Amino acid sequence: MRFSKLADRLAAKRNRLYTEYEKAAASGRPVLDLISTNLAQQGWVFPQERLQAIQAEAAPRAQIYRPDPLGLPSAREAIADYYRTAGIPASAEQVLITPGTSLSYFYCFKLLASPGEEILCPRPSYPLFESIAELAGLELRYYRLRESRGWEIDLDHLESQVSTRTRALVVISPHNPTGMVAGVQSLQGLASIACRHDLPVLADEVFSEFLYDLEALPRAASTAAPLVFTLNGFSKMVGLPGLKLGWILLSGRPARVRRSLEVMELISDTFLPVNDLAQHMVRGIIENREAFASACLPWLLSCRRIAGTVLSQCPGVCFSPPRGGFYLTLKVGGAEVDEEALCIDLLREAGGLVHPGYFYDMAPAHLVLSFALQHELLSRSLKALCDGIQGWKKRQAS
Numbered sequence: 468m469r470f471s472k473l474a475d476r477l478a479a480k481r482n483r484l485y486t487e488y489e490k491a492a493a494s495g496r497p498v499l500d501l502i503s504t505n506l507a508q509q510g511w512v513f514p515q516e517r518l519q520a521i522q523a524e525a526a527p528r529a530q531i532y533r534p535d536p537l538g539l540p541s542a543r544e545a546i547a548d549y550y551r552t553a554g555i556p557a558s559a560e561q562v563l564i565t566p567g568t569s570l571s572y573f574y575c576f577k578l579l580a581s582p583g584e585e586i587l588c589p590r591p592s593y594p595l596f597e598s599i600a601e602l603a604g605l606e607l608r609y610y611r612l613r614e615s616r617g618w619e620i621d622l623d624h625l626e627s628q629v630s631t632r633t634r635a636l637v638v639i640s641p642h643n644p645t646g647m648v649a650g651v652q653s654l655q656g657l658a659s660i661a662c663r664h665d666l667p668v669l670a671d672e673v674f675s676e677f678l679y680d681l682e683a684l685p686r687a688a689s690t691a692a693p694l695v696f697t698l699n700g701f702s703k704m705v706g707l708p709g710l711k712l713g714w715i716l717l718s719g720r721p722a723r724v725r726r727s728l729e730v731m732e733l734i735s736d737t738f739l740p741v742n743d744l745a746q747h748m749v750r751g752i753i754e755n756r757e758a759f760a761s762a763c764l765p766w767l768l769s770c771r772r773i774a775g776t777v778l779s780q781c782p783g784v785c786f787s788p789p790r791g792g793f794y795l796t797l798k799v800g801g802a803e804v805d806e807e808a809l810c811i812d813l814l815r816e817a818g819g820l821v822h823p824g825y826f827y828d829m830a831p832a833h834l835v836l837s838f839a840l841q842h843e844l845l846s847r848s849l850k851a852l853c854d855g856i857q858g859w860k861k862r863q864a865s
């Protein structure tokens with residue numbers, strides 16, 4: 468029997484770090500996952516009583532299945548309300564419900580590009596797009612984020628990367644894994660490029676509720692870009708990844724929005740993949756979202772402060788304080804550092820799993836970790852990590 472080339476490529480993607488991690492877990496050696504994004508594991512869950520009440524209220528309405536490929540009108544209306552509250556003019560007719568942001572990307576890629584054409588993404592980036600682009604048969608091209616300037620978007624480089632095959636510009640803000648939040652000027656610059664080359668913008672805002680030292684999230688949907696797909700969902704916003712509910716807000720020139728929705732409706736209609744009960748719960752969850760975000764934000768702020776304090780005392784380690792999300796990117800040296808060997812060493816010696824920067828397509832040498840961890844444990848683990856980095860560097864030098 469033969470499998471596809473894609474099947475072979477995906478199977479070849481296993482790496483040494485995770486093989487080591489699985490070995491350590493199997494041997495019973497305690498290893499702390501310092502890269503987990505699951506706030507529920509840290510005790511932060513959407514208030515259970517409210518969730519149950521929302522579900523109980525939704526259940527009778529979901530009894531008769533009346534699928535709508537664009538999503539339940541009441542859910543689309545609730546999402547439009549969410550954007551209007553944030554100052555973005557939006558109507559239910561501009562919203563498409565999806566089974567999560569990863570699938571939202573897939574829909575956008577399929578709508579906008581044909582096999583062999585390109586999507587322009589930030590580098591570094593969460594490795595999600597590579598797999599989605601591969602499944603969609605597309606090529607990725609990258610624009611730089613400038614580490615020396617808090618990972619801001621390098622607009623000149625972005626524009627230089629636009630080719631005749633480019634079909635969309637992706638912006639992730641707050642950005643995973645650097646914690647960068649694109650400012651109004653960066654987004655306006657991006658929109659000007661989008662206008663000049665007549666390109667749509669995909670704006671990933673999944674960490675929108677987790678902002679530090681910022682009043683509000685600057686949004687691509689507020690710019691003059693000709694067509695903007697704003698992606699978000701319940702996975703991070705309210706800590707309910709298992710609900711599998713995301714959405715796309717389409718904005719920009721009305722004829723383009725209409726045409727995009729017509730096609731996306733057909734894509735979604737092929738599978739009708741969104742859970743009906745979850746859609747009936749959207750309004751209740753949106754109306755109660757503050758009960759989750761406001762509760763864990765002060766805790767995350769303390770995590771961020773602790774991480775900043777410990778890491779700023781770690782010789783040879785630099786980082787930009789994240790302005791959003793739950794991740795930190797550390798610069799730990801230059802090309803002389805073998806990131807994977809360092810991560811395996813930290814796993815064995817410091818008992819912590821962190822990611823090498825190359826997972827995110829970064830120039831050497833970086834480490835990526837999450838700072839969303841119980842405070843005492845965070846402080847202890849980061850100190851162990853710093854000692855581990857110093858110890859490894861000394862051993863390499865000797």
Ligand SMILES: Cc1ncc(COP(=O)(O)O)c(C=O)c1O
Nearest residue numbers: 567568569593643673700702713
């Ligand atoms: C930046 C970013 N976008 C999208 C996703 C995927 O979101 P979802 O869980 O809704 O598919 C993630 C997941 O971690 C992410 O970090």
